[in-house]
Amino acid sequence: MSIEIKAPTFPESVADGTVATWHKKPGEAVQRDELLVDIETDKVVLEVVAPADGMLKNLLKEEGDVVLSDEVLAIFVEGAVEASxxxxxxxxxxxxxxxxxxxxxxxxxxxxxxxxxxxxxxxxxxxxxxxxxxxxxxxxxxxxxxxxxxxxxxxxxxxxxxxxxxxxxxxDGERIEKRVPMTRLRATIARRLVEAQQTAAMLTTYNEVNMAPVMELRKKYKDQFEKKHGVKLGFMSFFVKAATEALKRFPAVNASIDGNDMVYHGYQDIGVAVSTERGLVVPILRDTDGMGLAEVESTIADFGLRARDGKLGIDEMQGGTFTISNGGTFGSLMSTPILNPPQTAIMGMHKIQERPMAVNGQVVILPMMYLALSYDHRMIDGKEAVQFLVTIKDLLEDPARLLLDI
Incomplete structure (x- = not known):
């Protein structure tokens, strides 16, 4: 029996996709649920698997072809396939x-x-x-x-x-060049970043935070934390929780712009930027106000693994009211993050660097981190942006504030 192999049903935010890789050839035996083809969209790579045991009879779409939602990709023949x-x-x-x-x-x-x-x-x-x-x-x-x-x-x-x-x-002294077309994901990232710079009144403010209190807390409880929750205690969960509290205090930073309307969100959905071979993706932590440190850490770890394998779903990267980017994992000391439209702000974390600091008239070596907040000045005033970063700084330098909500 012949079966039409169709492209996945794309959500409204995805217009079409591109046939990235055929993993099976016509005439080659495949088993049920075995991967047939990857469809690359603007956001993720979607997998199409075999509906039953059988083989591909012929391909209607080749690698590099653009396909629409539910468009027929190939004809599949169900049934046992002889080895010959x-x-x-x-x-x-x-x-x-x-x-x-x-x-x-x-x-x-x-x-x-x-x-x-x-x-x-x-x-x-x-x-x-x-x-x-x-x-x-x-x-x-x-x-x-x-x-x-x-x-x-x-x-x-x-x-x-x-x-x-x-x-x-x-x-050999030859000047070799290699020309590779952009993937759809990379092209979309480029378009959105340029669009953000051209349409938003983007401005960046900086601050620095003493990471010693968080590092001491983490060192003291990391073994007990991992034993109880089965996940390592990292720094990102502290920043997510601190950002969540700061977003509650400064709603404009948690808002978005829709045409001439300013949309204020009564929830905190924080995107965490993850670097992959295909490009940067931003999966979303939903309702972070109700998440504990362990849930934040386990969810981020899961996002990282699945992002690198191209297993994230489109729904996991849609929405978001605020974004955190951690360039410090690659050694960045300071950077200016670019907005993720339609969000009005994005915070950049950086490398923890020991520096001499003046504390009570004494020079003390402390582990410091620069924080950067890029924001849309159409929506957020400089005063709010600065106070937002100061709030995060205060919460991280005295983590007890997160528990006491002060």
């Missing part, structure tokens, strides 16, 4: 492709080949089923080797022998 099926189909496909010159290439490989005027048939293929990969094209440009007359499977060992020569890319 994929073995027979691969050579047949290669044989039929040879006379016609229709070489199987990945989108990235085809683009590089066209830009450099290289004939696909002259490139030695090392990919599965005779597919020419991006690395094959780059190796061809480097060595100038031609594709052997033998079939693709027998041609595979030749490029492998060339692999040790890869460092020659940078050691």
């Amino acid at each position: 099926a994929p073995q027979t189909s691969a050579p047949a496909a290669a044989a039929s492709a040879a006379p016609s010159g229709d070489v199987i290439m990945s989108p990235a490989a085809r683009k590089i080949a066209e830009e450099n005027g290289v004939q696909a048939a002259s490139i030695a293929a090392t990919g599965k089923d005779g597919r020419v990969t991006k690395e094959d094209v780059l190796n061809h440009l480097k060595t100038g080797d031609s594709k052997p007359a033998a079939p693709a499977p027998s041609a595979a060992p030749a490029p492998k022998k060339e692999t040790p020569a890869a460092p020659a890319f940078v050691s």
Whole structure:
């Protein structure tokens, strides 16, 4: 029985997606719930899995094609697949492709080949089923080797022998350039950041906080905390709780702008910026006022793991009333974070650096952290922005305030 493999149903905020990677080829046996294809949207990568045991009959959308919500991607044949099926189909496909010159290439490989005027048939293929990969094209440009007359499977060992020569890319004095198209996620991030700078009256205010009290508290209770809650006690949970309290005191920092309207939120949904190979994503901690330190830490840890694997859902990154970005994990001492529209403020954490500070007329070495608050001056006055950061500073330098709500 034939089944249509369709793209996922995208939410209203996502117009379309791009076929990122086909993990299975036509004729290849697959099992139920096995991953077939990745669909990359502006926010996340969505996975489409096999509806049953069977195989892909043919692909209607290739890698790099733009697809709409629920659009048909491929035809799937349900039922047991004989072991000989994929073995027979691969050579047949290669044989039929040879006379016609229709070489199987990945989108990235085809683009590089066209830009450099290289004939696909002259490139030695090392990919599965005779597919020419991006690395094959780059190796061809480097060595100038031609594709052997033998079939693709027998041609595979030749490029492998060339692999040790890869460092020659940078050691032969050649000025190699690599052109890679932006992913949809990266392009969306770029567009939104530029839009934020062009449409908001963005301003940044700075302060610094003595991290010694939080560090001492963490050192004292981290073992008991981990034993009881099963998660490590980090710094982010303290900042999330401090920011939540400060947002309650300064509603404008927790607001957003919708056209000519100012929307004040009676809840605190804090986004935590997470860096991944595909780009920066901001999953949301919902209703942080009702979350404890352990729940904050476990949720952030879960977000980090799933973000790096591309497993976050679109609903987990929608909304948010405030954002925290921690550049200190990469060693940043100070930065100016860019707003995450339609939010009106974002706070940047930075590296904890020991510095000499004047305390009661004495020079004391303290672990200090710079804090940065970028805000939309159309919504937030400078006085509120400064007082917001001072509130966070006071709460962190005396963590008992968080418990006493003072």
